[in-house]
Every structure is written in structure tokens, then in C-alpha cells.
Amino acid sequence: MSSSALSSAVLAALLLSSAAPGDDPHAGPSAGPTGAALSENGRVAAFLTAHCRDCHIGEAAEAGFDLDSLPADLSDPRAGAAWAKALGRIERGEMPPADYGVPPADESAAAAQALRAALTAAEQTRYAAHGRAELRRLSRDEYANALREALALPHLELTEMLPPDGNEHGFAKSAGALDFSHVTVSQYLDVADYALREALADLPGPRPPRTVRVSMNSVEGAAEITTLRTQLHHSVAIPLVGQEIDPTLELSRGDFNDNEDRGYLRDPEPKFDGVATFMHSRANHQIVVKPFRVLQDGEYVFRVRGWSLRNDHGTLKPTDKPGVVAFYTPSGRLLGRCDLPANEPGVGECRAWLRKDEPVEYLAVTPPSAWVKGRPVGDDRKWKHIDSVGVAIQWLEMEGPLPADDDARRADWPRESHRRLLGDLPLEPVQDEDAPQRRRGRPVQPVDPETGLRYTVVSENPDADAERLLRTFAERALRRPPTDADLATPLAQIRARLADDQPLVEALLAGYRALLTSPAFLLRLEEPGPLGGYELASRLSLFLWDGPPDDELKAAAARGELRTDAGLRRQTERLLNDAKADRFVAQFLDRWLALDEIRLTEPDENLYPESTDFLTESMVEETRAFFAAMLADDLPVSHVYDSDFLTINQPLAALYGVEGVEGSAIRRAPIPADHIRGGLLTQASLLKVTANGTTTSPVVRGVFVMDRLLGDPPPPPPASVPAIEPDISGATTIREQLEAHRADPACAGCHRKIDPPGFALESFDVMGAFRERYRVLSDEKPGRRPKRPDGRPIGWMEGPPVESSGDLPGAGAFADVTEFRERLRGMDRQIASNLLRRLTVYATGAPVSFADEAEFEAALDSLRPDGYGLRSMVHAVVQSELFRNK
Template identity: 35%
Template structure:
């Protein structure tokens, strides 16, 4: 079968599936009489016309509950009546039985409509799951390029509704299958092995001439053992010129003898890999390393070069550059002595090839051998038992390719490519009437906690039927959470729940925040991921997410937070002072950065983020005719003053009473998560800060000190909040609300569907069970997995 035939066949299948998975619209009828009578009697006077109370016009609201926005509005009506907010106390109140009948009728219709919309039973593997799955299926490391970005639904890219397959995506999967198989089979001959022992003094350019001679005494200082580098910015030197060596892509080990000079403290070395000079190819950070002063030490790193001909480049960090007087420069630097670069470290033949083929002689292999390989691979690829007839289809592909003159290996690749492009591989089928199959349960659990296919132990438990037992499920949850593979859960869940994936979405204004740099950005994310890991590993209370007495810091982040006693690049658990501002996610620089842009903070953006991500209280979109608040970047007015005018608009006031207070209490933190009591401005007037150059980056400071920050707030219920410390206590006092929100987020991520109105009883049950275990995070994971909803289709 030609690749285009595979593509056409799968595209046709995906279109059929798309039709099968499409929403079944409910009839767009009029509002049922039992509801309209109640609305007309108790609600319509305030909720009609061009300017209805709270922006909710019930006179214009239809009852097409197949429309998510319409359903959301009717759920809001249900909750306000149920909570006693509507009708308001000063209005005529309905008798108890009338409210009960209204709520029962509306609840029934909402759940029926939600059931009609919830027909998605197949989920495509998202990009991260695909990458991990092919790694574990073939026991080979491969970086997949070219797969399109996945859509996010209700905040997660695991929801089946958003994981459609287009013709463009199918072409990408065909190419991805080739990338996988190239890595599995490897080259016909072992790659060139390199062990390059050198010194920066020995480096030559592509013409064979000394590479750095013209910079000795300017940028670099020659010593008996090598070179001293001072550069933290521009740095033209590479540890080794792989383009000249024609080194293949692969994993390399680097060993450097280094020592810090002209410093009584460690100096930081950073190393980059890939295309480090021209920057036309792949380039990445290898790592940051502490180099102690005085004595020689050895730094060793292991890194994968994705493209052939890459190299490694050293730079100082946090030092001032010299470009003209290195011999007399008196500030800290790093002396680099002998260097050894060796690799590729991957064994040959590749482990994936050995795992797939074993000791098979490809010169004498025949169709029976192909059948054996395919029969062994299919159950793991499809994550379920397979019938012999299913294997026959792929064996026939192999036979057709052989008949067309292909070799055994080439013909086998045709079958394997078809498997990797099969719906049974790309989609997670979860069949069942009241319960999904044991193999689907193993798959759901594994992708929930590890973002990859079930391992042999999970598969074995599915085969013998014991996985459904509560004690076995509990043991497997513990095992998976304790395994290194659970790091994918931390990265993928926090990346979406807390928007950490957006850490690079904005670049802070270099004039306003000259101290921001790469290491700070990396450290921000690492703090939050390690904090999440600790709460999960130790089964700490969910309350720690909003108010904790510890965090994880390295020297760079501790300096940013103004916390003493933490030095070096290694992260460690740090106890926070009881009267300090830090503690909990809302004070993490990562969260504070992704809830701001690079220039200013917005209490609206941060307030909406807290309501949706921490409290589980999504806000209504603003009216179409209301413009956004444009902050005064010249610093003449504060954002609080501008929002006060915005709240004077009646259609905005109701929502802003909820949104603004949480955002205001975070105004003491700037767009990169630093504490502030005054704003920064680029106005030509105002007080200059007390420093001329920013720490770490040594960039010139150009901003001025602006107006004072007011981080007080008045909550919607009238409570006054003086600062973030009081607000954290308010949040911590409502652990059920925190647990309910996180339950919904985790269920959405795990089940691959929206968690809606009809799931409320399930969520309440899980929260009650978690409460009995002191709101432990690990206990919450167990409660979700043990609940019958986790095993429903």
C-alpha cells in the first residue's frame, strides 16, 4: 500500500468517526411551561430588556441546551435559584414546593441535554502521549517533529472533543511514523564514533586556522591550562566544532575541567547545544552548573544533538563581559581546561531494532517471521487483545510489498507504518455498556498518571481481570505515582491547570524588567513542578496549594524573592518565614508571570485566573460592546483608578465585584513575580531606582519609580483584605471549594471529557471522601480512580 493510500483510507475512516462522535443536537424547543411560569412570575421583571440585571436577559434566552453557552446560562439560573440568590430577598419569594419543582425540572432537562452531548468515546493520543507511547512501544528514544498543536477543551488537551483529525494532521502522522521507524531500525552501519580530546586553545576554524587567537587578551585570557572566559552574553567559542567533525545526531557525553577565578564564590557556567553560532538550526540549553573557585573540578553532561553537525557552547552566567582587556580584567570568570566530547552513546544496533526483531536474520526471514513480529506487536500497539484476522490484514500488506519486490525490512516497515497510522493505535477506544473493558481501564489509568501506554504489569492485571479490584487499583496507583514515568503527569497536568506551558508566551519588557533572564524563567517553572510533586508524594493537604510554609528554591529564585541563605543552582526545600508573603501557588513567580503580560499586570486577568483555576468559578465573557481596560504605561494613573471607572458601567459591575478583589491582592507582585510597593514606569519623571545595572544581567536600568501599589481589596461579601497573606487565609478556610475545583480539573484530564452538571453528585462524593483523609492530594487521586465514574465509558 502506498503512503497516499494509507492516508486516504485513514482520512475516510476519521471522517466517519468524526460523524459518529459529533454532537447530537437536541430540539430547539421553547422553554418548558413549568420553567417559563416560574421565570415569568419571579425573575423576568429584572432580567429582560436591553440592560438586564447581571447581563442575563431571560426574555431573550432560548432553551437550546445543545448549545454550550445556552446550557451554561441555564446552569447559572439553576445555581442562583438553588443558592437563594434569585429572586433577591427584597423581591417576592416563591413557595418552597415551587422552587423545588422548578429546580427538579430544570435539572432533569440539563442532565438529559448533557447526556445527548456526551457521545465521545474515542480519544486521539495527543502529541505528548504519542511521543511517550512510541518510545515505550518500541523501546527507543525518538524526538517526533511536525505533529500539529493539540486543541485545548476546558483547559486540557486530553479531551476527546478537541482531538479531531484533519487531512493535514493525517499527513503529519504518516511522517511521524517514518520518523519512529527510522529510529527503530537505525542506520545500516554503525554511526561514526567520536572521542574528541581538546582544549579551547586548540580550536581551529573551518580553514584549520586558530579560532580564538585574535581574541586572546581581549575576550579571553590564556593560561597554562586553557582559557579564562568572562562572557555571559556574546560568546563565539564552541567546546568542539562538530560541523567540521561531521558528527551525526545522537547523544553525547561532555567532560570539562573548570575552576572559577577571581571570585570567592562559585561562578555559574551554562552550556548550550545544537546550532550555537549561526542559529539556523535546532538550539537548546544543556544546563547551568556551579563552578567552585580556586580548585579544579570536573563537570560532566549528557545531551542529545537532534541534528547532525551540532556543537556545544560554554558561557558564564551572572558575570560582566569584557571584549577588550581580558588580561587585566579583575572580575569573576571561569577557566576551562581539557575537554572530552564522546558519542554517539546509543548502542548499535538500536535497542528498538533488537526488541522488535530479536536475533532474526533478515536475509532468510520470511512471511511467517513477519507474522510473528506483527502478532507480538499488535496487542501492545492497540492496547488490547487482537483477533488473528486483525493481524492478517497487516501480514497481507507485508506480502503485497514483498510481491512488489521489496526486501523483508522494507516490506515490514509498510506493515508497521500502517499499524502506527491505524485508528486502533492513534485512538483510545474505551468500549463497554456500564463499564469500560479491563484493558481500557488499564489504558485510562496509565495515560492519566504517566501519559503513556500501560506497561506489562498493568496489562497482565487487565488480562487476568484483577485490575478492577479496589485493592489492586490502589496498589497500581501507588506504583505508578512512585515511578519515574509519573513525571509526565506533573509536567502535563501542571502545564495546563496552571498554564505553565505559557511561560514563554510573553517576553517581559527589557526596559521595565531588565533583571529577567533565562535562568529565572527556568527556575520559576521548576519551583512550581517540585512544589506540586512534594504535595503529591507526601499526600499533603490541598490547602498547601493556596497557603504553605515551604517552597523549593535555588539561588537565583531565592534572590528574586528576597530570601537569604540559598545559594547555587541546586533546588532544595526551603521553609518560609511565618510572616512572609510567599507560600502557595499564587505567590509563585511562574503563576504571576503567566497571569500578566510583559509590561503590566491586570487585576482582571489575575482575578479571572484565580476564579477559574483555583476556585472553580468560571466567569462570563464580557459584553461585546464593552472595551478592554488599557493600562496607562506612562504611570499617571493606577490600574485601580482605571478599573473604578470601568465598574461604573452597569453591565460590568456584577462580574467585576467577583473578579477584581482577587486580582487586586496580587498587585504587590509585578509581571515577573517580584515583590513591589511601587509601580515601575518609563516616564521621564519620577524617582530613579538605587541601582544603575540590573543584577545577573547587568543590563542598564532605565525605568523610574512610579505610583504606590495598593494591594488591598474588598470581597464581594463585604470582607476587607489588607494583603495577600489575609487572602490566602480566606482561601485556605474553604478546603471543600479547593478540593471540588481540583477534582473537576483532574477528572477532565483523566476521563478525557468535559465534567458538567450531571457530574456534580460524583464530584461531591469524591470531595467528601477526600475530606475524610484531611484533603490529601494523593488521597484525592485514589478517590477519583476508585469512583465508578472512572470506569464508565
């Protein structure tokens, strides 16, 4: 069967499996169980007629909420969601608007109570028939992690190869966010095929480890790292002999308009043995270390010899800041960072797992800016016009793949991923007398034209070996014990290929591919009612590991342990203590706090020349480490806005004005007395994702705080109201613009809630640095502005003062962000309710609804005595009936 035919067959199986038990997948839509119809509810109908119909009827209905076109039967989930929004507006007193007349309190309360009862009854009926959460496929992160676990390839990059997921209720964990089509299945098939081939050994035997060193000991040595040679050629890097500037380097930049005059680099004795670089950006630079060829998958060590220094207009001076050199793949995956001492040479080291032929890039990440704009006149050296901290590099080194030791990942040959597919079947090198014996001085291993492999797999009984290997693989890959039905299609794929005399490897890969895109692997298959042991194991691991259950969790499911409170709690603790819980931290924060959007905008280099990629990376690492600390120590929810510690490294310490923190590693640091920082609220990551590259907006930040932290999102603005663009010339402040904006009655109500937290956070710029005045772009008074090497101004000057005062409804007035954080102290239950709701959506795939409110509020009550600890919240979710039932 062709891949296309297999894709169609798999899609058909998946669609059939998605029908609810007893449903006809070919039948038309059904009204389902009849809920309480609002048209038959006297109190609701009377309230709507008296207070709502004037504005919410017909094509001109306010906010598009047309009562005549909205179904009154609440068994329709879409109608129920619309009526739930209306209920919220009525209960908060936002509708009807005050200027239309406020209904009597008892009348509003009676209508709201009747509507809430009707919505609750409709949901309870729907849950009994179909469960809280709809059937869905795995998200692309869950699927990628499932493949990595099944194939023992923990560092295989797959996520970006899969179709992007949607977002419903804040996360890609609900059926509505995970669309399903023939195209989706085809892409999942392609990724499964790619991952399977990556799992196979590339050679019939292991390669010995080797060490490759690139030394900066000549022009020729520097040529091994193109970017360093380019920087020398353009005089933005300094050649060094020992720790002094090499005075003998001769260079000509050539003539850009003359293709024949490309300039030159010459280095008479003494030749330089190091290069000081001041560039932190990978843009427009070839930063791949070409000699670092990865000949085989495995773990590698990177080393750098160098130090940090300061160049003051051509004079080298001491610095108190250590340096950092980082290694990346071209996709941007951080492999590791090597810390280097200040002023004296030292060796930094880090480790990373690499795939065969994966390129390796380096970057000196600690210099504060690229500063290489413009061209000095003649052959003048640019570095003579700069005062900047840089990193001196004498050599870079890569060693690997590391030999066998006590780490099972790097044990014997072939590697674990290969054995998961082919077991211990012998491998014989391909023999081809006509193939060239050597290429470029290296031995050449012939390739099997049918498989593309450099070996053949030897089997005395291919059919029996294939079935045995498939069953073993299925037991590991599926989230429950495989059934004969699960194996029927994969076995048919294997036997058809063996009957066609195809190699055993190709037959097995076809069977594995069918299994990895089958309903049992790709879909969350759950029945309405209490979940079984394996379903609970799957739900728990997808919650806390964003991937499949391991053998121990499946064994606990088989013993019935997960059906008990104590057993479920014990396994929850184990999963939280595992390194794979880092996936939960990363994925949850990416969506909750929009950390995955942190690079959508970059600070304007004219306004914020101190911005670096290293700083942006550190911002995300800070928030993840802080949330992980909350999770590990069961810290109270007040840490959303306050704490007595930070989780920072050297660049963040510089941004926050904290002394005594050096190096690239994130670590806990006590907050100095009277410091403005504390909690998630004032972390640079949140402040950056709520700003663009040039300006901040109290509206954007205010909406973020109200929605993401307080769980009280404002309604979207009317379409007729234009967005407010801050004035970067400094002529008017954002507060002045908002005061004029709020003169419109249609805007004033929402802005009373939105603006106060936004104004409090105006104390921080687009990078999250504290400020007392805005930075503005201006052509006036250039003498006040620092210059670039070519004489052009850096681009910013101080503007108007920041006003960070406000009045938080229900909490009181505040003068600055510190007092604003104090005003949040009485809102812990609201903050906890928001966070617990988001955890529930993430864990179960469905939001907390009317039918869930009683249990949800009881859980909040139980968490209150200990301050709503984060770890306790996770346990409360897992122990709830919302989690333990579909």
C-alpha cells in the same frame, strides 16, 4: 499502495470506527433520546417569562442569550451546556441583575431545582446510550509518547511535528479539542514514518565511544566556539591566563561599513587559556559547539572546566555565587546543566541522550544580563565598563556514545529500537566497489539505494519473518492484545511490497506505519457502560503517564486485577511512583496553570535587566517539583496558597531573597520565618504567566485566581468595555484606573470578585519578585538611573508605591498578600472542588456534570478529614464510577 492512498484508507477506517454501535455513519443527525423539554416544565417556563424574557429575546438579547432560538430539548448537548450556564447564574443570584428586581427566593429556588432535575435526567439518558465521554483520537503528546514507548526511543522529539490540539474544559483530553480530518491523519502518518526510520540502526555495527575536547587555549581554540570568538572580538568577553586577565590580546573591531576591514584578533605569548563570558542569551549568537558531532544515537557525558568570577570594571574580584553552564539542542531542549564553583577552577558534569547528527549548544546561564548594548569609542574594551558576575570557561568536553553497562538502554548492538522492528535478523554491510572509500580522511560506508541504509537485512523466509515481527510489534504497541482484524491491513501492506520485490525493511516499515495509524492505535475505543480491563489500563496510563500501558499494567488487565478496588489502587500507586508520572505533572500543570504560556511574553530588558532564560526555566521546574511533592506526600490542598517549604535553586533563591541555596538543581528549602512566599499562589511561574513583559494587571491576575485556583470564573466582559492598560509612566496607578472603571454598574459586580486577589498579587512584579514600588520608564531625572557601557540609562526608576489591600467577598478585608492568603484558609473545599473537577476532566475527557454531582460531592466529603490530599484526590478519581465507566 501509495502513502496518499494509505492515508485515505486509514481515514475511512477511522471514521467508520468512530460511529457508535448500531449507528449508521451515513445517516443524518438524530435528535436522540428525548429529554425533559423545558417548554413543558411549568416552573421553569413561568420563571423565564416573568424574569428573563425582557432582556433575552431576539437579536438584541443580552450576552447573545436568546431564549427563542435556544433549543428547549435538553438531549442536545449544546443546548444543555447553555442552560447549565444559565442555571449557574440563577443559583448564584447573578441573574436577574439586582437593579432589575430580585425574584422571591422560593420562586428562584423552585425554578433552579426544576431546571437542575431536567438537566440531570437528560444527561443520564445520554450517558446510558453513549457514555460520558465521546470517542476521540490520541492527543499529540499521547501519540508522541505512544510512539516513543513502542519504539524504545524515549528522547525522540516528535510533538512539534504533530498538528496542535485544541482546548476543551481546560485540557486537550476531550473529543471537542481533538479535531479529526484527512490532513490530521496524513500528518500522523508522516510522523510515524519518521519515527520508524529513526528507530533503525544507522550502521551495521556500533561505533566506539570517543572524547572530544574544545580548549580555550588560543585564538584558534576559541574559534571552535564561534560565540566566544565573537565576544572576544567585540570585547564583551575577557581573555584569561590562569585566573588573571591576559594583557597581551590585541584586537580591532574593524569598520562595520567597510567589508574589507573586518578587524583582527592576535594573541602573543603568553596565550590565553580561558575566556570569561557574561552573556546568558542565545539571541543572535552562534552557540553550537561545532566539534561536538554526534555520530551515533546514545547517551553522552558533557563536562566543563571553569568557575564563576566577578568583573568590576576590568578588575577580577571574588564572588559568592557558583556558575552554571547549560547544554541545549537548537530546538531548546535542555540536555543538562554543569555546576561550577566560585573563584576556583572545577569540573562540572551532566548526561543526556542524543540522536545522530543532533547539534549541541552551550550557554553560560548564570550571568545576570547580556549588557552588550552600544559600542565604546575606538578600541576601548567594553568589559572595562561593567560590574557583573560571569563564568570563566577553560574547556568543554563531550564523551560518548557511552559503552555497554548495566543500563539496558545502552546494552548490546543493535540497539533496542532496532530490534523492536527487525528482531535479531542479521545485518550485512552494503558492498559497492564504485563507491569512494574515504571522504575527508574518514572511511565511507556505501548506502543501499533502495532503503537509504548502510546495510541489508538477511532473511531466509521474508514472509514468515515479517508476519512474526509484525505480531510481536503489535503485541507491544497496542494497548490490548491484537486481533486478526488489527493485523489485516498491515499484513496486506507488507505482502504487497514483498510481492513487488521490495526490500524486507521497506515492506515491514509500511506494515508498521499502517498499524501505528490504525483505529486500534490512534483512537480511544470504549463502549458505553463499565470499562473492561484493557480499557481501564489504557485510561489509567493515559491519565498518569500520558502514554500507553506497560507490560505489567496490561498483564494486570488480563488477570482481571483492574476490575477490583484493591487492584486498581495498587496499579495507580505503581504508576504514580514511576518516573513517567512526570509527564502527568508537566502536562496537567501546563494547561491548569498555563505554564506552557510562560514564554509568550518576555520581561522588557529596560525595566527588568536581571531577567534570564535560566530563571524562566527554573520557574517552571519549581512549580513542577512542588506539585510532585504534593503528589508524593499526599499534601493537603491548602498548599495551593500556603506551605512551609519552597522548591527552589540558586536563581530562584536570589529572586525570593532566600539565603543558602546554591547550584542549578531544584531542592526543598524551608521558608524563613515571616517570609511572604508559600504555596503555588506566590510562585514566580504563576506570577509571570499572568503578566506581560512590562506591566502587571490586577484584573488578569484576579481572573486567573478566581478561575484556575478557586474554580469561580467570572463571565467575559461586555464587548463595549475597553481593556485597561496600566500606565507605565507612573502618572496614574492601576488602582486609580480600576476605581474609575468600576463606576460603571455593568462592571462593578464582577470586579468586586476579580479585583481583590489581583490587588493582593500586585506585591509581585512581572518576574514574580516582591516589590513595594512599581518600576516605571521615564526620561526624567536620568541621574537616578544606572548606565549601560555606552552611557545610555538602563531604563527604569522607582515609581508609585504598590497598594495591595482589598476585601475578598465572603472572607474579609486584607492589608497585603500575606493576609490575603490567610483569608483563603476557609475556602479549602472550594479549592479542592476546583482541582478535583480538573483532575476528572483530565482523566476521563468529560467534565463533572449534573448527573455526576452526587458521586462527586461524596468524593469530596471523603477527602475532607485529611485536608483534601492531592494523592488521595487522584485515587478518588480512579476509584470513581466516572472513571470506571465510559
